[in-house]
Amino acid sequence: xxxxxxxxxxxxxxxxxxxxxxxxxxxxxxxxxxxxxxxxxxxxxxxxxxxxxxxxxxxxxxxxxxxxxxxxxxxxxxxxxxxxxxxxxxxxxxxxxxxxxxxxxxxxxxxxxxxxxxxxxxxxxxxxxxxxxxxxxxxxxxxxxxxxxxxxxxxxxxxxxxxxxxxxxxxxxxxxxxxxxxxxxxxxxxxxxxxxxxxxxxxxxxxxxxxxxxxxxxxxxxxxxxxxxxxxxxxxxxxxxxxxxxxxxxxxxxxxxxxxxxxxxxxxxxxxxxxxxxxxxxxxxxxxxxxxxxxxxxxxxxxxxxxxxxxxxxxxxxxxxxxxxxxxxxxxxxxxxxxxxxxxxxxxxxxxxxxxxxxxxxxxxxxxxxxxxxxxxxxxxxxxxxxxxxxxxxxxxxxxxxxxxxxxxxxxxxxxx
Amino acid sequence: xxxxxxxxxxxxxxxxxxxxxxxxxxxxxxxxxxxxxxxxxxxxxxxxxxxxxxxxxxxxxxxxxxxxxxxxxxxxxxxxxxxxxxxxxxxxxxxxxxxxxxxxxxxxxxxxxxxxxxxxxxxxxxxxxxxxxxxxxxxxxxxxxxxxxxxxxxxxxxxxxxxxxxxxxxxxxxxxxxxxxxxxxxxxxxxxxxxxxxxxxxxxxxxxxxxxxxxxxxxxxxxxxxxxxxxxxxxxxxxxxxxxxxxxxxxxxxxxxxxxxxxxxxxxxxxxxxxxxxxxxxxxxxxxxxxxxxxxxxxxxxxxxxxxxxxxxxxxxxxxxxxxxxxxxxxxxxxxxxxxxxxxxxxxxxxxxxxxxxxxxxxxxxxxxxxxxxxxxxxxxxxxxxxxxxxxxxxxxxxxxxxxxxxxxxxxxxxxx
Numbered sequence: 083x084x085x086x087x088x089x090x091x092x093x094x095x096x097x098x099x100x101x102x103x104x105x106x107x108x109x110x111x112x113x114x115x116x117x118x119x120x121x122x123x124x125x126x127x128x129x130x131x132x133x134x135x136x137x138x139x140x141x142x143x144x145x146x147x148x149x150x151x152x153x154x155x156x157x158x159x160x161x162x163x164x165x166x167x168x169x170x171x172x173x174x175x176x177x178x179x180x181x182x183x184x185x186x187x188x189x190x191x192x193x194x195x196x197x198x199x200x201x202x203x204x205x206x207x208x209x210x211x212x213x214x215x216x217x218x219x220x221x222x223x224x225x226x227x228x229x230x231x232x233x234x235x236x237x238x239x240x241x242x243x244x245x246x247x248x249x250x251x252x253x254x255x256x257x258x259x260x261x262x263x264x265x266x267x268x269x270x271x272x273x274x275x276x277x278x279x280x281x282x283x284x285x286x287x288x289x290x291x292x293x294x295x296x297x298x299x300x301x302x303x304x305x306x307x308x309x310x311x312x313x314x315x316x317x318x319x320x321x322x323x324x325x326x327x328x329x330x331x332x333x334x335x336x337x338x339x340x341x342x343x344x345x346x347x348x349x350x351x352x353x354x355x356x357x358x359x360x361x362x363x364x365x366x367x368x369x370x371x372x373x374x375x376x377x378x379x380x381x382x383x384x385x386x387x388x389x390x391x392x393x394x395x396x397x398x399x400x401x402x403x404x405x406x407x408x409x410x411x412x413x414x415x416x417x418x419x420x421x422x423x424x425x426x427x428x429x430x431x432x433x434x435x436x437x438x439x440x441x442x443x444x445x446x447x448x449x450x451x452x453x454x455x456x457x458x459x460x461x462x463x464x465x466x467x468x469x470x471x472x473x474x475x476x477x478x479x480x481x482x483x484x485x486x487x488x489x490x491x492x493x494x495x496x497x498x499x
Numbered sequence: 500x501x502x503x504x505x506x507x508x509x510x511x512x513x514x515x516x517x518x519x520x521x522x523x524x525x526x527x528x529x530x531x532x533x534x535x536x537x538x539x540x541x542x543x544x545x546x547x548x549x550x551x552x553x554x555x556x557x558x559x560x561x562x563x564x565x566x567x568x569x570x571x572x573x574x575x576x577x578x579x580x581x582x583x584x585x586x587x588x589x590x591x592x593x594x595x596x597x598x599x600x601x602x603x604x605x606x607x608x609x610x611x612x613x614x615x616x617x618x619x620x621x622x623x624x625x626x627x628x629x630x631x632x633x634x635x636x637x638x639x640x641x642x643x644x645x646x647x648x649x650x651x652x653x654x655x656x657x658x659x660x661x662x663x664x665x666x667x668x669x670x671x672x673x674x675x676x677x678x679x680x681x682x683x684x685x686x687x688x689x690x691x692x693x694x695x696x697x698x699x700x701x702x703x704x705x706x707x708x709x710x711x712x713x714x715x716x717x718x719x720x721x722x723x724x725x726x727x728x729x730x731x732x733x734x735x736x737x738x739x740x741x742x743x744x745x746x747x748x749x750x751x752x753x754x755x756x757x758x759x760x761x762x763x764x765x766x767x768x769x770x771x772x773x774x775x776x777x778x779x780x781x782x783x784x785x786x787x788x789x790x791x792x793x794x795x796x797x798x799x800x801x802x803x804x805x806x807x808x809x810x811x812x813x814x815x816x817x818x819x820x821x822x823x824x825x826x827x828x829x830x831x832x833x834x835x836x837x838x839x840x841x842x843x844x845x846x847x848x849x850x851x852x853x854x855x856x857x858x859x860x861x862x863x864x865x866x867x868x869x870x871x872x873x874x875x876x877x878x879x880x881x882x883x884x885x886x887x888x889x890x891x892x893x894x895x896x897x898x899x900x901x902x903x904x905x906x907x908x909x910x911x912x913x914x915x916x
Binding site for chain 1: 667670718
């Protein structure tokens, strides 16, 4: 193959992928609460109880009939007689009831006595030694009362399906005494490298050889996205070998990533191999983006086989644009809101017509605001942009470029500047 | 203790903490590249080589002397004779040198021949069958050439100390054939719960008992922040017991978190216990914030002992304000740039004078932009705000509140709306 017969846009490529793949929801596993951290919730988890399970006080003070306090002020206090007290943890029959003109001393979290409907905070009450209190501020009904089910009602969704479980979900689930959580079995994503010039990290690099950096990076990306990475090895650009590795990989994985052999002018066995393994085979190859133009994907037995560049920067862009959305679909995840920042460009960024460019940039805080330095240099696939960049500037297909000094919106990669 | 003798501001509390603690940098471990994912880099990792190690072509085309192409255009092409070709992986002595009027066919990544100083892209060259090419666009010296060390020079920092290692760092390190990475041994953070009313998740909850939800949540927070969580158990509010558990915990941990027993009006053995264990003991107790006002911290033998509320929402705020910054300091991390969004309030948010309030909010996208709904209800510590909120609105000490419809800046908690 010496060129890409049909370049497609990112949106066309994605829509083809979603159309041709049969994404199966992974199996559901019930794991102990503490092991659910970082996993993807596989079913809506519902509250088994009302929280609070009874009307309780939100403050320390006196439970009263609100109507008894109407008009109370420091100069016109209302005097109530103390009918007892209500502490957190007291049983129902230990808590006194109140009638008109009465108040019950109450603590945060304690049950509201029968007959009371509001709580006056302690600071608005003057205590007497003789069993009476003076209320100096009125309360309205249910003021300072946490009502039954106000926090969660039976059946309320506590953690939604598709949510990545974080520490605060663990806190809420534990409070409701939910100790097992339904999570998706991790998707298994296979990573296969092709290329006779590749040596594995740690091996001696002879002239003309290149360290296989994309495989460890892609495996890390797979893990960061909540999946298990399956290392399918590194093979030469031999059609038979590549095809049989892909076929083997498909047996044990939910999706595959194959790198290398997708550039113009190189011998390009990966698409041929994908087509040989099964139907429909390659569904797109060549995307109107820069870098990572040689990105492609095939589908075999409904499973996606991504064909990414062997260059790490392009591999990462291909992963983000195509692999990540399919993982999110399988897991029922809502796509994350990108963390964006507006800043001024330190120099011009040109763009090729009809191409969506992904320019890695360095965002820095200066005395006059944030500035964006494009890290383009000669090759857009420079290695150092992986570690020097902290943001990415997307130049859409219909924009010819941005001028020096122009304000642009940059997506931050990690939250450090 | 029936009140907090001295409430301090967040800034005063933090400055006291930084002042009194002796934060030791954790031990450095050298781990295999793939195991370094998510760990904190403990030393600047330097490039051992120049990348590229030689001047190489950034495109497919023809290597030339730039001066030979000056003035070239489609109507005034420059004709050069082909002196051979240069492919990626060829040895130096296999690559032809060029003289004036000559060109060498070259592929991306291949070495620039001796004598050449620029590359004309293939699309600006018309090929003849007779060993000549016509160049139709001029190039300047070093155009389309990736120069020695342009990407990394020997000694350039590839990953900075204090950075959490992500997939892209793995890619860059692998490319440089760096296979072991210095990372910090994980800090050991002990979590101890106090309170006779607590039962562990999964146990039967009798009247007056509460599930211990803060411990699993805090352990998850510790893990999310790159540390090992050490479970120090749950004990009754008995001074001797609490003090001895703290003393034991300090032997095996770098810092401790103790929850419960810090509210006004409750029996408050934790500060007493901290003071008994060692010097200087409690350094602050009671912070001008809402919720989480009863937060405190002590220092023993230079190690911080955080005293957080047993209520999960307050515990989380206490962790974020005080524990997280100390972890970041030990790891030499730069604080993350918060992910903020501007949006309009759906209702008024009041604030108490001199108090910094942390209002959990739900940010939603509407047809007219983002809106912010404060999830305050009766108690600011409601459990459901842990899972319903996707953002936090900080109301500073000098602001009396925000009005309905006012535009405020909200920090997003997780990237989903």
